[in-house]
Amino acid sequence: MKRSGAADLPLHYGYVPQWLADRMARLGLAVTEALLADYGRDEVLRRLSDPFWFQSFGAVMGMDWHSSGITTSVMGALKRAINPHSKELGIYICGGKGSASRQAPAEILKVCESTGLDGVELVRSSKLSAKVDNTVVQDGFQLYMHCFVLSREGQWTVIQQGMSTGNSTARRYHWHSAGLRSFVDDPHTAICGPNQGEILNLADHQADPARKGVLSLTREKPELMMQDAQQLLTQPPPRTQDAQQFLTLPAHHDVRAEDVDLRRLGAVLWLAHDRRPADFEELVLLEGVGPRTLQSLALVSEVIHGTPARFRDPARFAFAHGGKDGHPFPVPIDVYDETIAILQGAVHKAKVGESDKLDAMKKLSALAQRAEDSFAPTGRGLDEWIAREQADSWKYGGRTVFGKAKPPEAAVRSKQLRLF
Structure with a gap:
């Protein structure tokens, strides 16, 4: 396994209203089922271990596109939606935020009782991943959320988040069991966040001599250790370069041109609002879907079928269902519900061998x-x-979160706006 990545996010307080939480759970389950149908359980875990995909997933759900709240709200929604169907789906989510994080070991053992997996080893993996991010990597972030996502085959992903009250940011860490060789030697698949200055990262491969030195200290005489410590106090510390890649999101709430790939966003908007059915025969199974819903479906489809390189601008996915804080626009409840209904219907039909609509969703992304x-x-x-x-x-x-949108006082402009 390896730590797959991390993200630094503006620390947001507040709550997720029930009207959004319910929809996030329904959409999260539908997207998960679509991923399982086309790509399998290992791919679900890989997606969750990708910090850029995870942020895009949260944005398409209508959360604030850049905030720390995406982590806890997405994992909370997925746990509520997936766990009642875990026996069928083969995916189990343990742990959570605050006191729920401490329940992860007991929940893992309970899953292992029904699946026959090695509970002792999996609990060890859960505890080690948390210990590394809280202690071995001393970057100023204190963990307050830990989720352990487990498959029936024993593969797993960890999503956990720490808080730094000093600069009002949160850092999310991702781990993935596939390919992990060591918990303490370059284990992360990614860490995302802004440069906070020099940190102590004993999990970096370049820190191997330091790790060996720490072990050797346990065998040294105290008086010799004190002599060495006095010498070190007079020497400047060596500089090391953090080789991890970070997803760093800005503090501003509004979505700006520099936050999105304009070509990709513009193509989706053009396809949804100015498309010509004669040119796109593949959309025939989606005929009757309004342009605004088609816009959302196209972005949801990309979350399901897009390649990793297409999630470098998570803000773009907020154009599916807006954001609960009103950026880039209020959550369009009617569109959200229609998107969920279409995707749920496609998934349910695929389960009985009628995959036409699920295939149409894949073609929409293409x-x-x-x-x-x-x-x-x-x-x-x-x-x-x-x-x-x-x-x-x-x-x-x-x-x-402030209420329902109201019609503008002035008449809505009737002229057609050019897309970019």
Whole structure:
């Protein structure tokens, strides 16, 4: 196994309203089932271990696209939705936030009782991953959330998050059992976050001499250790370079042009709102779906079928269902519900051998990618597009933590806005 990555996020307090939490659980289950149908359990765990995909997944669910709350809310929604169906799906989620994190070992052992997996070894993996991120890597973040996602085959992913109250940021750590050779020698698949200055990372491969030195100290005489310590106090510490890649998200709430890949976003919006059915025969099974719902479906489809390189701009996926704080626009409840219904219907039909609609979802993602080849964004229309989404939000049942969207006082502009 290895730690697959990490992310640094602005620390947000607050809550997830029930109207959003329920929808996040339903959409999370539908996306998981679609992933299982096309790619299997190992791929579900790999996706969860990718910090960029995880952030995009949270954004498409209607959470604040950049906030620390994505971690706890997404994992909470998935645990509520998946665990009642774990026997069928073969996926189990243990642990959680705060006191729930300390229940992970007992929950892992309970899963192992029914699956025959090695509970002792899996509990050890859970505890070690937390110990490494809390103690071996001393980067100023104190863990407060730990989730252990386990498959029927014994593969696992860990998603855990720490808080630094000093600079109001949270850091999320991802681990993946596939390919991990050591818990203390470059174990992470990724760590995401801004550079916080020099840190003590005894899990870095370059720290192997330091780890050996720590072990040797246990065999040294105390008086010799004190002499060496006095010498070290007069010498500058050696500089090391952290080789990990980080996902770092900005503090600003609004979505800006620099936060998204304009070509990819523009192609989705163009396909959804200006498409010509004669040119896209593959969409025939989605005929009757309104353009606004098609926009959301295209982004949800990419979360299911996109390759890792396509998740480097998580903010783009907020254009599926907005954000609970109103950025880039209020959550369109009616569109959200229709998206869930279409995806759930496609998944359920696939279970009985009718995979046409699930295949159509996959083709929708491919069509959006094809459209990118001929799409040339100018970068001037993003703010106008967001303004129109906000103005039209009331038409789709738009809602935020502050209340329901209302019609603008001025008449909504009727002229067609150019896409970028």
